[in-house]
Every structure is written in structure tokens, then in C-alpha cells.
Amino acid sequence: MSIRCSNPFRIGPLLAAALLCNLVAILVAPCAEAQTPPAWRPLVDRLVLEGFDRAAMDSLFARAGLAYDPEPMVDKMEALYATKYGIRLVRAVQTELVRLDYLDDDVDGKIGPNTRNAVRLFEQAHGMAVTGVADEEILALAKRETQPKPADLSLPEEKALVYSSVLTPERLAEASAFYKAHRKALQKMRASYGVPEEIAVGIVTVETRCGLYLGEENAFATLASMAASRNPTILDSLVAREKPTPQQRSWLYNRMNEKADWAQDELVAMIQYAALNGLDPLRMPGSVYGAIGICQFMPTNAVKFGVDGDADGAVNLYTADDALMSLGNFLNEHGWKAGAKNLRAQRKALYRYNHSIIYVNTVLAVADHIRRGAPSQ
Numbered sequence: 001m002s003i004r005c006s007n008p009f010r011i012g013p014l015l016a017a018a019l020l021c022n023l024v025a026i027l028v029a030p031c032a033e034a035q036t037p038p039a040w041r042p043l044v045d046r047l048v049l050e051g052f053d054r055a056a057m058d059s060l061f062a063r064a065g066l067a068y069d070p071e072p073m074v075d076k077m078e079a080l081y082a083t084k085y086g087i088r089l090v091r092a093v094q095t096e097l098v099r100l101d102y103l104d105d106d107v108d109g110k111i112g113p114n115t116r117n118a119v120r121l122f123e124q125a126h127g128m129a130v131t132g133v134a135d136e137e138i139l140a141l142a143k144r145e146t147q148p149k150p151a152d153l154s155l156p157e158e159k160a161l162v163y164s165s166v167l168t169p170e171r172l173a174e175a176s177a178f179y180k181a182h183r184k185a186l187q188k189m190r191a192s193y194g195v196p197e198e199i200a201v202g203i204v205t206v207e208t209r210c211g212l213y214l215g216e217e218n219a220f221a222t223l224a225s226m227a228a229s230r231n232p233t234i235l236d237s238l239v240a241r242e243k244p245t246p247q248q249r250s251w252l253y254n255r256m257n258e259k260a261d262w263a264q265d266e267l268v269a270m271i272q273y274a275a276l277n278g279l280d281p282l283r284m285p286g287s288v289y290g291a292i293g294i295c296q297f298m299p300t301n302a303v304k305f306g307v308d309g310d311a312d313g314a315v316n317l318y319t320a321d322d323a324l325m326s327l328g329n330f331l332n333e334h335g336w337k338a339g340a341k342n343l344r345a346q347r348k349a350l351y352r353y354n355h356s357i358i359y360v361n362t363v364l365a366v367a368d369h370i371r372r373g374a375p376s377q
């Protein structure tokens with residue numbers, strides 16, 4: 001099946017829902033005997049309320065190998081809680097590093113640059129690999145230590161913050177090879193959206209090693225599991241370890257429901273994207289939180305910004321032509337402006353792609369490598 005609809009929301013919600021329902025019914029091939037496993041039933045009920053055909057959803061969620069896994073939600077909430085309130089392990093490490101004069105900062109349980117540097121100094125002083133990770137090993141060693149930080153100990157001057165693992169000769173060679181192999185698609189993307197070829201190569205290099213690594217997770221299973229994770233008991237181990245106050249616990253459970261709602265929106269978009277483009281939603285590899293394709297779009301962005309770059313009637317983000325045009329469209333829609341005078345707008349657009357200054361710096365470093373090695377236009 002090859003059906004093209006660049007933005008189904010433009011044709012009106014009722015018609016779009018009816019079209020999508022029919023497409024999903026065709027794609028999933030509902031089986032009258034299919035029964036949704038108990039873990040998925042509340043989610044399927046909610047998807048039916050979204051307008052999906054129940055028989056199609058029963059067939060989809062009854063597929064072999066699709067098992068509920070609470071870990072994606074647990075991992076996400078661990079990270080969000082640590083950012084908001086800090087964690088006990090980090091707080092204990094900070095306490096010891098303050099005692100030993102490695103850290104001059106608040107003991108708040110949060111891993112910030114000062115804490116990471118203090119851990120690095122401590123690791124360097126003790127002949128360890130310098131990682132900046134506040135773990136149980138660091139805590140145990142720091143508790144035994146009686147000597148304060150050596151007066152002459154200092155970290156080497158840091159270069160611009162980048163993902164050093166991306167800027168290796170091997171990874172940069174992959175970027176150069178991708179640039180050469182997809183010159184026509186890259187030029188088409190630049191002509192359409194004003195995004196330089198080397199910037200697009202920088203993005204796919206950081207995201208998926210130019211399509212060589214598309215993720216080890218089943219993106220549908222990940223998003224479905226997060227959307228189905230609404231039982232507070234899955235966070236019992238976190239609660240037992242961190243002992244949050246009643247207010248903190250309330251925040252934790254409310255935030256979990258918000259993330260489940262977010263995942264359900266992404267799951268709806270994934271089913272929609274798959275149905276409209278003739279793809280199997282259960283055969284899409286992705287990131288730990290459901291990003292898909294060479295350009296690593298979340299499904300909602302695949303629906304909003306996906307472009308049929310090779311004119312085959314479908315948007316397949318696992319092909320270079322479609323992925324490159326789609327990321328060019330995304331950057332253009334998020335404020336990319338061509339020209340040397342627009343560096344601030346360009347960095348802002350890249351930040352919208354991934355909310356990390358280190359990410360932006362790394363994309364630009366790969367782009368600079370490509371620019372210096374590229375043949376003349």
C-alpha cells in the first residue's frame with residue numbers, strides 16, 4: 001500500500017479520523033480471534049476513544065513479541081526526579097567531596113558541572129579513569145579517604161564541549177562517505193529549505209551514524225509501554241530509595257501521568273504515520289524513547305514535518321532521501337536562516353532539534369569537517 005497525505009489534520013478531524021481508521025484496518029488486517037493481552041487493554045480502550053477501530057487495535061496489540069515493559073517509564077521518571085529534586089547517592093558523594101575540599105558548592109543531589117568536575121578531580125587524584133560519574137564506587141572510596149584535595153591538582157583545560165565519541169576518525173569518515181553518497185539528495189534539500197548539506201550530514205552523523213545505527217529498541221513497544229504506564233507501583237523502588245516527601249511523591253505521580261499522555265500522543269502519531277505511508281508500526285527500530293528513522297524524529301514530528309523526498313508516494317524516514325528532506329523542513333520551520341550573519345538563529349534552530357548545547361556544538365564540528373573536505377561546488 002502506498003498512500004500519501006502530507007498533513008492529515010488539514011482535511012478536518014472527522015475525515016482524517018475516518019481515513020486513518022480505514023487505513024489502519026487495512027494495514028493491520030484485523031483478526032476476529034485476536035484478543036488484547038490484559039496489560040494492553042486500558043490503552044486499547046483509550047485508542048478506541050481516539051477514533052481507532054477496536055478490531056484493528058486488538059490485532060495490533062496481540063502481535064507476537066509485543067510485551068509491556070515498565071522500564072522506559074521508570075528510567076524516564078528516575079531522570080526527571082533527579083533533575084528536579086536530586087538523588088540521595090549524588091547528595092552523599094557531594095557531602096564527602098565537600099569534606100575533602102574537592103567541591104565548593106551546594107549539596108543538592110543534582111549532577112551539575114561543578115559536581116562533575118569535583119568527581120573528575122577526585123578520580124584523577126586516585127589514578128582512576130576520569131568520568132565525572134558520581135557512583136557507588138566513588139562514594140565508598142571518598143568515605144575512606146582522609147586526605148584533602150592536593151593543592152596543586154587541577155583539571156586540564158577543556159576544549160569546546162562536544163561529543164568526543166562522534167569526532168573520531170571513524171565517525172568522521174562515515175560522515176564524509178554519507179556526504180559523497182547522497183550529494184544529489186543533499187543539494188535538493190538545500191535548494192528546498194536553505195539548510196547547508198554539511199549541517200544535515202552533521203545531524204545524521206550524531207543521531208544515527210548516518211543511518212548505520214537506528215536504535216536497538218522497538219519504537220512502538222517503547223511508546224506503547226510508556227503510554228500504558230499509569231500505575232504508581234512501578235515507581236516503588238524509586239520511592240523506597242529516595243523517600244520523597246508527600247509533595248514530591250505527588251509531583252512524581254502527576255508527572256508520570258503527563259509522560260504517559262505524551263507517549264500516547266506519540267503512539268497515535270506513530271500508528272497514523274505508519275498507516276499513511278504503508279509501514280509496519282511494529283517493525284520500526286528506534287531510540288529509548290521512540291524516535292525513528294535516520295533523522296530520529298518523534299512520530300508527531302514525522303507526521304508534521306515528514307517529506308516525500310524520493311517522490312515514491314510515501315514518507316519513509318528510514319531512507320536517506322526522505323530523512324534529509326524532512327530534517328531540512330524541520331529546521332526551516334524552526335527558524336533556520338541562511339548566511340553567516342544568522343549564526344544565532346542557526347544555533348537556535350539546531351537546539352530545537354535537540355535541546356543540548358553539546359549536541360549543537362558537535363553538529364557544527366562535523367559540519368566544519370565536511371566543509372573543509374568537500375569538493376568545490
